Amino acid sequence: MTTADLIGKILQLLMGLAIFAVIVGLLIFFIDKAPKKGRDYWQLAGFLAPALILLAIGLVYPAFRTLGLSFVDKAGNFTFDHFIWAFTQPTAVRTLINTIIWVALVPTISTILGLAYAVFIDKSRGERIYKALVFMPMAISFVGAGIIWKFVYEYKSADREQIGLLNALVVAFGGDPVQWLQTDPINTFLLILVMIWIQTGFAMVVLSAAIKGIPTEQIEAAQLDGTNAWQRFRNVTVPGIRGSLVVVLTTISIATLKVFDIVRTMTAGNFNTSVIANEMYTQAFRASEVGRGSALAIILFVLVLPIVVYNVNVLRKQREIR
């Protein structure tokens, strides 16, 4: 790349931004000048249309195309083979099982840990610092976290110097180093640990805010009734933050279903650690089996859908209560 190329690229970028600003400006200008009659509809259409068009191009069309691809073979004929493959081939089935393990463990454990932490540090001195400590992993990208933990789990045979923290500890206590990431099934759980490490901070921050939103009168009333701390937590705090709990659980569940970066950077799906999102990419782009990749994408979509529907329902109910 030469300096001229670079300047060209920067100019291109600036041009793009300028064009974007001009389009938005014109749009707002014309909507403002829309005829009085039915102005609301004009405004509605004017502001929604760009987003809807982009959604249609970037989301709706690819979704239908993926659905189509998952049902045709390479010659273009209709087939169920890709789904049969996904539910019968041992490696593909293992991928589905791993995904279920992930979804069963990550949301529950991170939410429980985050909630417990939020309750324990609530109103303590230095609460902000305690919060920041747990929240910090959230600021690290999944790829970054994956690389950090890959080093933690690094293996060298017993007679060589250990560079992985975990194995160094094992050796220091007289044990033999373990191939953490290569040993099935412990490797899947070690990858799950990384996700929990990241998501606990998220759960903690949201739940902590929710706990602070519980009216003090309720807590005091419970205290006057002679309840102990566990009873207050169980009967006042948890019902008070139910909405937030659902949001946290569902958000983490969806993130977990889609997990790709951690698996790809740490094991690339080898050693029986693959999950749907990773296998989807591997099949579609590395193995050139677009049909199989699409079928996995559809399966993933079907798994995420009920969680999203549930989440939307709960939010709607809450709004009605308010």
Added chain:
Amino acid sequence: MRSRVNRRLLAGVAAAGVAALALAGCTGDIADDDGDVDCAPYEQYGTFEGKSVTIGGTILDLEADRLVESWKDFQTCTGIKVTYQGTSEFEAQIAVLAEGGNAPDVGIIPQPGLLQRLAEGGWLVPASKAVEDNVDKFWSEDWKAYGTHDGVFYAAPLMASIKGYVWYSPSAFEEAGYEIPTTLDELKSLSEEIAATGAKPWCVGLESGEATGWPGTDWIEDFVLRMAGADVYDQWVTHEIPFNDPRIAEAFDAVGEYLKNDTMVNGGIGDVSTQISEAFQTAGLPILDGECWMHHQASFYETFWNPDGGDANTVAPDGTVWAFLLPPVDADDPQAVTGGGEFPVAFRDAEEVEAFRAYLSSDTWANNRVSLGGVISANKGLDPNVASSELLKQSIEILQDPDTTFRFDGSDLMPGAVGADSFWKGIVAWVGGQSTQSVLDTIEASWPSS
């Protein structure tokens, strides 16, 4: 007030200037010196003022710079502007780009299997007469076949690499009185002799990120080609015989006597299980410490012997390390080698594109590129003496020898679902203790039906 605004503006401009300077530091401005170019070798391609050709591939960094350098004179003499863009995701993207009509004019395809798929999709432009003439003149039939689909010839080979080298320390062999084995049996008995002294003769590393397992596939391919012959090899990679054919199982078992044997591996690294966690880049290095005797890896491993840079470890028959080709079954058998290479396919039908491709398939280009260092080509018009190292020179001579049977790396020829997925995973499971039969059955089951 006014002066403060100005100062702020000034600070902003200064910051932008600094940023621009910093970014300019990232660019590789090279002074253009057309100098005196001898245009005689390029006259046959004609002149195309104002035409340009875009080219894409997986080649990056230093290798990409050398590639661009190799057609500098061609650009000056013909007036065709050639723009190269490299990305490590090229193989994953090219089919998508071709389908969308956004492929570069020329794509450097490193896998014949991918070339076949692109040809099937109808996106490739057949090679012109000039390119085909060059290939008939400079390349063997084996090579031409890899650029052909359904009887139509699409692309000439570009560069090449040789797999199946066994790296060793000449001085250590001499001290111990070991001879270079000339047959697979001799290799076996040499390994057993070394193992009897308590040392582990082989060091192996299969770890390679998402491609973990591939060095093992090279072992298998080498043994299939030598033990079962080129015909069975061809049938194996095209699925005319199943993956779990008994002859393939035989080759697996022969390799297993090394890779699944605790007395044979893993020298200087640990036991059999350490193969899957040892990176292929560092796996041969225990040879330098005298903890390992032999390491099976392609010719490109030459650049890995000085992991910290410098040139303390030399690659030569009298240097720190040297390599012999994995021997045939019989000492009298002709050399059979596996290897790799690239094919520049065309996505746009235009005279300037074909002129450029004709140049890439010529002996002029091969000599230009190889003399810049680091790579070889199987082009018979190539002078081995322009190679940048002893090993590359020897590799060129092996490739140019008319008696040499050359076969492309099998996993690059198989469909991606096998060659870039289940074969790799199968090797990992197999080294991890699964039986040959069950691994072969699993790979066979993963072979796509259409």
